[in-house]
Amino acid sequence: MYLCNRWYVAAWNHELGDKPLARTIMDEPIVFFRDADGNPVALEDSCAHRYMALSEGKIIDGCIQCPYHGLEYDATGACVTVPGQAKVPPGAGVKSYPVVERYRYIWIWTGEPDKADAALIPDFHWNDDPDWVAVGDYFYVKGSYRLLIDNLLDLSHVAYVHATTLGTDGVANFPVKVSREEDKVHVERWIFDEPAPPMFKMVGGFKDDDAVDRWQLIHYQEPSHFMIDVGCAVAGSGATDGDRSQGVTMFSNHTLTPETERSTHYFWHHARNFRLDEPELTEKLAKATSTAFGEDVIIIETQQDRMERAGPKKAIIDINADAGVLQASRMLDGLIEAEG
Ligand code: FES
Ligand SMILES: [Fe+2]
Incomplete structure (x- = not known):
């Protein structure tokens, strides 16, 4: 049910301090800590002697x-x-996992260790790039990572779920354009000549009756990484042609790591490349984004509950806005099947 030969985010790097961190990833209990040089380590969280959790040590x-x-x-x-003994019994040991610290995250490779190439770690430079200021957090979600993938590929939901931050009424009326690469699905929506949503009014100085052109450019990279380019510019000021000088850009990036089939470690960061030296704005954005993505968590957990109660007997339907969702789902299913 999982794609194993991939990098996943296991933790924020600040979570690894002087105590072990226990985290289950794809049903495997794993303990994280730092070695004497400060490098991250990930080991099977079950002692070779009698199964005790090493993370309690x-x-x-x-x-x-x-x-x-x-x-x-x-x-x-x-x-x-x-x-009590000088010799260690031959073969005594626990499984270790390849780990890399990059972009303020601890990445883990859950598949065959000799295939773990750090060059395959997806690009989340926004999280520690000096040209950007990022806020971010971790949510533990009692729901499948597949539901979160669907959520992030269809942002028409912002009108309903995120009315106080990211939503405006007309979003779903603007169609999406979906395209695909070998390991990516892009879902792009432009919203023309509409009011800015509350978060963009706050950061971009747009007023209630200002009309903006707004973009939601979702870049999904399998298995579960999202780089989402969002922004607003004065309507008609050329943002569609790449001129964002009269607007603001933020990257809303998300990465999902399955804990089990029905629970997820959800990491996200939200970065801006303007008004960098304004800690108050950073604070406000941290609150607004945490509120917004927390709203999604409630949706996901409710869906999971209803799915489990319904069982397989209830069929689901698709709508036009699911174009990207279906492409990504097919891609991931195919890759999981191919990996066997
Ligand atoms: S269970 Fe005995 S040392 Fe770990
Ligand atoms: Fe959302």
């Missing part, structure tokens, strides 16, 4: 000590110390 000189009988494991997962 201590980090000692870059190794992790099981809290039950004190066996210690190094960054490769090899057991290096067994209290």
